[in-house]
Amino acid sequence: MEPAFGEVNQLGGVFVNGRPLPNAIRLRIVELAQLGIRPCDISRQLRVSHGCVSKILARYNETGSILPGAIGGSKPRVTTPTVVKHIRTYKQRDPGIFAWEIRDRLLADGVCDKFNLPSVSSISRILRNKIGNLAQQSQYESGKQAPHPPPQPSLPYNHLYSYPASKVPNPPGMPTLPGHMAMHRIWPSSHSVTDILGIRSITEQQISDSPSFSSAKLEEWSAINRSNFPPASSSLVNGVDKAHLEPHEAKFTQTPSGLPTANSYVTAPSIPPYHPPTQVSPYMGYSATTSAYVTGPTWQPASGSALSPHSCDLAGSLAFKNIAASRDAIHPVAASVL
DNA sequence: GCCGTTACGGTTGAT
């Protein structure tokens, strides 16, 4: 059960323990950093702990994603039925084969890659528990199979559960995946928001129409949607639209691009007009445009690079990771669906 | 004062 509204941190910002910050805040953090605002100032302005700002910026720099990681769930099992089947086949063909040899063969045959390759102990366990004496009893069966059954790398698991780039350490010598590569991580969810909302075809259309759309952003969108989100709620919390208060706001108002722009954030038809909350909240101060985000009447960037709420068109001037482009491309979809 | 790191208490979702 979620709290009606979150706790208040030392900076006066509201957060929900255990839940990610709203994507709009995350986006804002990155935008401000792109403008040269120091993390400490971003922290103060958005009333988000500096550790969190640091973490979000670090992740963004590393992966190109502003979105939180996939929460909950379990890692995909590596000992999928197909893997077991191949192990069985190897064992049938060569009853004396060692587990490490099976492991090598799984890799060589493309059944597994280095990320979902079962450990030797796992293979041993499979041989012991799932295959047992099959090797001897069904030698003849191997005759029915092709000498080299084609590997099936497109297991359901493998297909759906690519490991998150941020979670899988690059092997030595392997460069960090660029953002567009990192985007291919879909694990752990195949339940993309576009799927959930039934707008996949629409968004794909939008994406294809937008050459600058970052595939990373699409991946992000699906990555955060492991949960089955409740229907959007327009309930008010302390006079603040809950959609603004709850971190899950992304689930309701974020565009399929994964970029909850301040625009779509507040102009989506389902979202009531913004009313200044009476309670201190990091979610307050979002006005109709990204650039018009204000956190309070008194704050000024200490760095001196004063943000003009009316002059800095972030969407137009910032090209970081194609966020601006993708938001523009997707917004109409969000508006029509949400 | 700034910032990277981490312990902590929390949520989430697959098993």
Added chain:
DNA sequence: AGATCAACCGTAACG
């Protein structure tokens, strides 16, 4: 259905 586990979260505090 509920427990467990392992992933994630942001805050607060430390160095």
